[in-house]
Amino acid sequence: MSTATATYVCAAADVPLGEGRAVTVEGRRIAIFNAPTGWYALDHACPHRGGPLADGLVSDSCVTCPLHERRFDLATGEALTGGDGVVAHEVEVRDGEVIVRLMGPGVSAPG
Amino acid sequence: MSSHGITIVGGGIAAQALCEEVRERDASVPLKMICGEPCLPYDRVRLSEILVSGEEPEALTLRPAEWYEDNAVRLLAGRRVEGIDAGFGRLTLDGGETLAYHRVVLATGSRPLMPPLPGIELPGVIPFRDPAHCEAIRVAAAAGARIAVIGGGLLGLEAAYGVASQGARVSVVHLMDRLMERQLDDGAAELLRPAMEELGVEVLLGRQTERILGGERAEGLRLAGGEELPADLVVVSIGIRAEASLAAAAGIEVDRGIVVDDAMRTSAPGVWAVGECAEHRGTVYGLVAPIREQAAVAARSLLGEEVAYEGSLQWAKLKVMGVDVVSIGVPEGAREAVVADAEAPSYRKLVLAEGRAVGAILLGDTRGSEDLLAAIAAGEEVADPLERLAASAEASAADLPDAAQICNCNGVCKGAIVGAVEDGCATAREVMATTRAGTGCGSCKSTVIELVAALNGGAAEEPAYLCPCRRQTREDLAAVIRERGLEAVSEVAAACGTGRECGQCKPALAYLVSEINANRHREERAARFINDRVHANIQNDGTFSVVPRMYGGVTTPEELRRIADAAERYQVRMVKVTGGQRIDLLGVRKEDLPAIWEDIGMPSGHAYAKAVRTVKTCVGREFCRFGLGASIDLGVRLEKEWEGLHTPAKVKSGVSGCPRNCAEATIKDIGIVAIEGGWQIRVGGAAGSCVREGDLLATVDSADEVVRTATVVLQYYRENAEYKERLYDFVPRVGLEAIRRVVQDPDESAALLERFRIAKAAVSDPWLEREARYHPRQFSDLDGAAAPAETPIDALLGPPPEAVR
Numbered sequence: 006m007s008t009a010t011a012t013y014v015c016a017a018a019d020v021p022l023g024e025g026r027a028v029t030v031e032g033r034r035i036a037i038f039n040a041p042t043g044w045y046a047l048d049h050a051c052p053h054r055g056g057p058l059a060d061g062l063v064s065d066s067c068v069t070c071p072l073h074e075r076r077f078d079l080a081t082g083e084a085l086t087g088g089d090g091v092v093a094h095e096v097e098v099r100d101g102e103v104i105v106r107l108m109g110p111g112v113s114a115p116g
Numbered sequence: 117m118s119s120h121g122i123t124i125v126g127g128g129i130a131a132q133a134l135c136e137e138v139r140e141r142d143a144s145v146p147l148k149m150i151c152g153e154p155c156l157p158y159d160r161v162r163l164s165e166i167l168v169s170g171e172e173p174e175a176l177t178l179r180p181a182e183w184y185e186d187n188a189v190r191l192l193a194g195r196r197v198e199g200i201d202a203g204f205g206r207l208t209l210d211g212g213e214t215l216a217y218h219r220v221v222l223a224t225g226s227r228p229l230m231p232p233l234p235g236i237e238l239p240g241v242i243p244f245r246d247p248a249h250c251e252a253i254r255v256a257a258a259a260g261a262r263i264a265v266i267g268g269g270l271l272g273l274e275a276a277y278g279v280a281s282q283g284a285r286v287s288v289v290h291l292m293d294r295l296m297e298r299q300l301d302d303g304a305a306e307l308l309r310p311a312m313e314e315l316g317v318e319v320l321l322g323r324q325t326e327r328i329l330g331g332e333r334a335e336g337l338r339l340a341g342g343e344e345l346p347a348d349l350v351v352v353s354i355g356i357r358a359e360a361s362l363a364a365a366a367g368i369e370v371d372r373g374i375v376v377d378d379a380m381r382t383s384a385p386g387v388w389a390v391g392e393c394a395e396h397r398g399t400v401y402g403l404v405a406p407i408r409e410q411a412a413v414a415a416r417s418l419l420g421e422e423v424a425y426e427g428s429l430q431w432a433k434l435k436v437m438g439v440d441v442v443s444i445g446v447p448e449g450a451r452e453a454v455v456a457d458a459e460a461p462s463y464r465k466l467v468l469a470e471g472r473a474v475g476a477i478l479l480g481d482t483r484g485s486e487d488l489l490a491a492i493a494a495g496e497e498v499a500d501p502l503e504r505l506a507a508s509a510e511a512s513a514a515d516l517p518d519a520a521q522i523c524n525c526n527g528v529c530k531g532a533i534v535g536a537v538e539d540g541c542a543t544a545r546e547v548m549a550t551t552r553a554g555t556g557c558g559s560c561k562s563t564v565i566e567l568v569a570a571l572n573g574g575a576a577e578e579p580a581y582l583c584p585c586r587r588q589t590r591e592d593l594a595a596v597i598r599e600r601g602l603e604a605v606s607e608v609a610a611a612c613g614t615g616r617e618c619g620q621c622k623p624a625l626a627y628l629v630s631e632i633n634a635n636r637h638r639e640e641r642a643a644r645f646i647n648d649r650v651h652a653n654i655q656n657d658g659t660f661s662v663v664p665r666m667y668g669g670v671t672t673p674e675e676l677r678r679i680a681d682a683a684e685r686y687q688v689r690m691v692k693v694t695g696g697q698r699i700d701l702l703g704v705r706k707e708d709l710p711a712i713w714e715d716i717g718m719p720s721g722h723a724y725a726k727a728v729r730t731v732k733t734c735v736g737r738e739f740c741r742f743g744l745g746a747s748i749d750l751g752v753r754l755e756k757e758w759e760g761l762h763t764p765a766k767v768k769s770g771v772s773g774c775p776r777n778c779a780e781a782t783i784k785d786i787g788i789v790a791i792e793g794g795w796q797i798r799v800g801g802a803a804g805s806c807v808r809e810g811d812l813l814a815t816v817d818s819a820d821e822v823v824r825t826a827t828v829v830l831q832y833y834r835e836n837a838e839y840k841e842r843l844y845d846f847v848p849r850v851g852l853e854a855i856r857r858v859v860q861d862p863d864e865s866a867a868l869l870e871r872f873r874i875a876k877a878a879v880s881d882p883w884l885e886r887e888a889r890y891h892p893r894q895f896s897d898l899d900g901a902a903a904p905a906e907t908p909i910d911a912l913l914g915p916p917p918e919a920v921r
Contacts, residue, residue: 014898015898018459019889019892019893019898020893020898021641021642021891021893021894022642023640023642024642024649025643025896026893026896026897027896027897027898027899028897029899037898041606041616041869049213052755053593054656055657055658056658057654057658058895060624060654060658062617062619062620062622062643062645062646063618063619063642063647064615064616064618064620065616065617065619066617066921067618068619069618069619069620071645071646071647071654072622072654076618076620085618
């Protein structure tokens with residue numbers, strides 16, 4: 006069970022299939038992805054030069070930053086092309102509503 | 117060398133193969149081909165492809181008319197041979213004319229088998245054998261006809277696939293209880309079902325057709341047991357029979373086909389036979405690969421060599437219902453190893469007899485087919501068939517024996533490719549040009565590239581994979597898109613897995629899908645780079661730049677006023693004049709894009725896209741005292757002609773009014789320079805990370821001719837370049853001569869211009885999406901996304917909108 010706060014961010018219809026959109030949750034900029042394989046949430050800013058990951062190209066399992074093509078695993082935030090990764094957050098869709106629980110620094114880890 | 121000629125009766129694949137085999141060995145022996153059909157020899161095996169692709173029958177032509185001239189082959193098309201007098205060495209042609217021969221080869225092929233069913237003679241009952249039958253199917257499908265195909269063998273399924281591609285309702289009625297029983301086993305045949313269902317093909321197995329119903333014309337089928345099937349068109353495709361009547365009438369020995377010995381000689385002196393009409397050691401072959409082998413043997417025999425043909429391994433690489441199938445040797449045996457995956461679907465099977473490999477079926481996943489073919493041809497001893505099957509999937513081209521055939525279109529073996537590399541070909545392109553491997557359908561191109569790289573110590577060129585994750589080339593994917601009529605990136609992803617792993621090739625795939633469908637594809641923005649989702653260029657801070665179109669770099673005070681007002685209203689960080697003679701507004705927020713476009717009121721300049729960018733011009737004859745040509749007029753005209761078209765990589769252009777070249781046209785992808793009395797057209801110039809002077813393609817005398825020629829080049833580039841390959845890389849790769857040939861060939865240029873026109877007719881200004889968004893949030897993130905009235909979750913933190921940026 007996660008002890009983090011669950012936050013409603015948007016309706017599922019707000020994010021086109023295969024794309025991402027950014028939102029601010031608890032003061033943090035988060036990218037929400039509606040990938041062909043499910044919903045994912047990562048920190049929005051690419052650790053390389055701050056590129057907007059929500060604007061990246063989304064595949065089944067990863068997103069590519071639009072600025073310099075760094076690639077991150079959608080489920081884990083792991084950097085697939087070297088360098089630092091990003092924090093992956095929990096996301097679920099209930100009755101067409103997208104809900105996010107923040108993970109990582111500043112937020113209590115899941116129990 | 118022989119001083120006497122060779123006459124070939126027939127104009128199919130066997131006749132053409134024989135002709136080429138002879139010519140390769142003897143450049144001077146007179147060659148004559150008499151073909152009954154009134155067209156150049158064509159590839160009948162690919163007949164269903166023209167139904168699927170909608171191409172004209174000419175697309176199947178094996179060699180252009182010049183080939184026959186260049187190779188001194190006398191082609192008599194549309195002439196029938198009606199009699200042979202083997203004793204006197206004379207042929208009788210239609211119309212009674214006689215023709216003396218020294219050596220004659222019968223390559224008369226086969227005719228479709230039409231069963232003696234009641235009603236078979238009705239209008240609306242056709243075989244599937246030549247382009248006229250394709251046309252009949254096309255017409256019937258367009259009228260919404262229900263079509264029944266009798267026969268579920270290889271030919272029947274090809275016909276059914278072609279029919280289904282026309283969107284017609286089609287039922288396949290097959291006498292046997294499995295499809296393609298001669299090439300497949302139950303397991304593999306069963307895996308074809310999903311592909312057939314997806315195409316809307318109904319399959320009726322174990323059904324015998326009793327009669328064709330209808331009075332004036334075919335109305336349906338009655339099957340044994342009384343079941344009736346309505347049909348407006350009946351395609352009969354139950355098999356073929358060797359066309360041996362000419363030989364039989366001449367007293368030549370005929371059994372199931374024209375009987376030949378191991379040198380492909382018939383019972384009559386001076387008469388040979390090859391292909392589907394010939395019977396060798398009791399077997400009549402109907403597949404392309406064995407027929408090519410026969411042609412090679414017959415050619416050597418005709419030229420006086422001692423040869424001994426011992427029969428061929430029956431094998432074929434096919435596409436059945438859009439699924440790759442390789443069938444080699446016998447499909448079933450006492451000892452078999454099978455790896456099947458119904459979901460993929462894939463099916464791999466190796467058949468052994470007395471411990472040796474004798475047959476294989478590969479469906480869906482055809483990796484290692486050349487390796488297995490070589491093993492079966494050699495009768496390789498196999499201890500563990502499952503292990504052998506797994507090893508074949510891992511085998512690379514370098515592991516193949518020299519005799520393994522790599523290019524099935526042109527019959528090129530690995531040995532020939534090795535030889536070409538040893539003779540000094542350093543790149544796959546040179547090897548392909550020398551051996552012709554990979555120049556047919558292109559499906560073996562990746563194997564050729566891999567092989568050349570391995571032979572050159574692995575350090576050769578990077579294969580140009582469109583999807584590196586799946587090792588799929590542009591040609592591979594283009595073939596699938598065409599054959600299956602795919603219209604969206606997601607359909608290709610579902611069919612081939614393209615773009616599903618790292619996803620980076622999706623924009624390339626999106627371009628390919630749009631190009632092949634002439635911009636009538638189903639657009640899926642998720643496959644596009646962000647720039648093409650919002651029609652603006654992303655900057656290093658996540659904001660965007662906006663460049664409106666200024667044709668030829670010409671603007672007006674009103675436009676400048678609107679641009680100035682918009683720049684202030686949206687607090688644009690910088691207004692900058694670009695190198696392409698336009699104005700760039702830098703630092704626009706994504707959500708402001710639709711409004712700024714509205715305020716500016718000019719069309720998109722496509723500065724963010726792989727598309728036709730600007731046509732830079734100098735002031736030219738209209739103002740300049742040195743001007744020779746009206747460069748502004750021509751530049752504006754070209755830009756309007758090409759505006760909105762996407763290209764493999766950006767295309768920058770320029771028109772200079774005199775050779776002083778103030779518009780820098782000599783370093784543009786396509787550059788036009790006015791000279792006294794005309795215009796020079798240059799292609800492949802660059803002034804970026806490298807500098808390259810554009811090659812002089814042509815000098816023409818009118819602006820109309822500039823537009824025509826340059827547009828032919830543009831469309832040729834659109835259709836043939838790799839994604840991200842700039843014209844300045846494309847031109848040296850394919851060669852200026854090749855491009856010159858295209859623009860000088862009236863037929864090819866006309867075809868390119870027509871496809872260009874069709875593609876162009878489907879483009880519109882993307883900035884009009886401000887009024888018609890593909891999604892309500894095309895231009896906005898989720899800030900301020902409306903929260904539901906009742907929040908069923910434990911907290912609701914709506915971020916203040918001003919905290920967003």
